[in-house]
Amino acid sequence: MQSASEMAERLLAGDRAALARSISWAENADPRYPGLLGSIYPRVGKAWRIGITGPPGAGKSTLTNALVAHLRERGETVGILAIDPSSPFSGGALLGDRIRMEERTADPGVYIRSMASRKSHGGLARAATDACDVMDAFGFSTILMETVGVGQSEYDVVAAADTVVVVMCPGAGDGIQAMKAGILEVADVLVVNKSDLDGADRLALDLEDAVRMRDIRRPRDLAASARWAPPVVSTSATGAGDGIDALLEAVDAHRAWLEAADLEASRRHRRVDQVRRVVGERLEEELWGPRGKREQAETLLGNSKTPYDVAEEILNSVLESRTGAGPDAGDRTSTPGDASR
Template sequence: MNRRAATHLEAKQNIVERLRSGDRRAVARLITWAEAGDPRFARALSMFYSSIGSAWRVGVTGPPGAGKSTLVNELAIAHRAAQKTVGILAVDPSSPFTGGALLGDRIRMEDRTSDPGVFIRSMASRDSHGGLARAAIDACDVMDAYGFDEVIVETVGVGQAEYDVVSAADTVLVVLCPGAGDGIQAMKSGLLEVADVLVVNKSDMPGADRLIVDLEEAVELRSRKPAGEWTVPVVACSAGRGQGIDAVLAAVEAHRAHLADGRLEARRGEMREGQVRRLVHEGLESELWHGHGYAERSAEALESGAAPYDVAGEILAEIVGRLPGRGTTRTGAAT
């Protein structure tokens, strides 16, 4: 091992030791590495991966304006009152110029930032959906390994990137509010499929009762499952008034109890398998597309007038033909 490699290893070991000793700056640094795709993160993760698994991860998603940040703030208050520590990841939209995360969610939660039992981090929605999911899961792993009792991930919207993020949670809260057509939107966008708990926020507003009934009917239509399967509850709250938070927490705890007896392990196992697939996909795309000249070949073919499907088909055929047991070997001999 050369001197530079030894220095890098020592630095990674040092930051992992700091993480385990309760240094919040190590949490921030590791998340920065994860978000940037820094290779140091993967090597550090292997050192603290055995410490992951104690935190309960809650994903909070829903349309803009549903009051997700307010709800997350109230959940954090309730957890702190119960002497639990909380790590919060707020996934914000990217600036088209800098790619940086806006601090709106952190501003709305500013009364929590001075609490040593709460850690809040914003993360930008990068152009790559897979990259966002990877970085968000990595950030949750860091907060889990640090020792937070509860980890909450809030997404800004309801797109595929947000689905990928919250699908890595143990319990997913879908937050809706009356008067915005959220019930119809939830049914059209597939929000009901991702939800473990449906939360009707701003339940003091007109139309809340109708939305609750609509959601309960929708759940009933989609809940023809074998006995013992989870039925998604519809919970009303008014986070801005601090009302109904106990009911939301009770629904989360009920789902947590439901996942006992092996269900949690199966759910987390599926999440990790999905994580591996994303990592392999990202690595292959980067290596093949940029490392083997396919990006340039594609550009040249398109410029010459070739159709995208034809270009993609030719590239895929060449890649598949190089796989072991397919087409020809590296030396060109028939297989």
């Protein structure tokens, strides 16, 4: 079995098989992953991470493909993480994604990885962030993450990017209205794709209005330079690829703004989110995994206690056993009583 440090060495040497395996470790919450990340961490942080989200069928994959072509022309290397939509209505697009994206896989400057949201062990956002860290350490200069913007967990994924691009298209109707508030929260760049179709101009104007309204409502305690109003870019990802250059320019502008504002703070903020996810997963495992508290809960409930009473007791026992444990106290079978000595 491959050790974390061997894997790190291979990964940093540019071994693609190691890249794939490392991402699988992240996806499966393999116990070797934390050690691997520790070894490669000094190399994490150079890539620019772009999250691409939006409703099903808006053209995210087509746009991603077009972006990759442009980025390659600029001499960038690109890692792509495509989060498979797990909802049945868009699941069928997966094959199309693969076929279209495979046009690029012969290029050594491009790597494509898909991640099944339903399969990722623990949280999707945690696994996706880990996968980006791995691709970042491997050396890609740009990382693109595509996810269907349908739920909170998908938003969490793109919110871990440096620049979030929200893709919409005309004809999606009420869906867009419903999404507008959430979109403005998360978007750094707004894209109206399928600008070749009727209704695209109207949608772009609507979005520009929404951005303006939000800016007016926003409290004025921020300096003008501290605000970023997401630009609205119209693209046609199929055919001649109209607007792709403008989209990249908008991403570059957001990057320049963030670097001038406080990139470190922004990234630290997202690192804290990742800490929170890892803590959440570890607690979940400790409480309800195979060595967890299910039996204890059943026993306690048998004494006609309410679920709240039992929850309180379990929480207390966990917290006590933690605070009472010395640096090398690895004995998880110790009772709360032992630990408070």
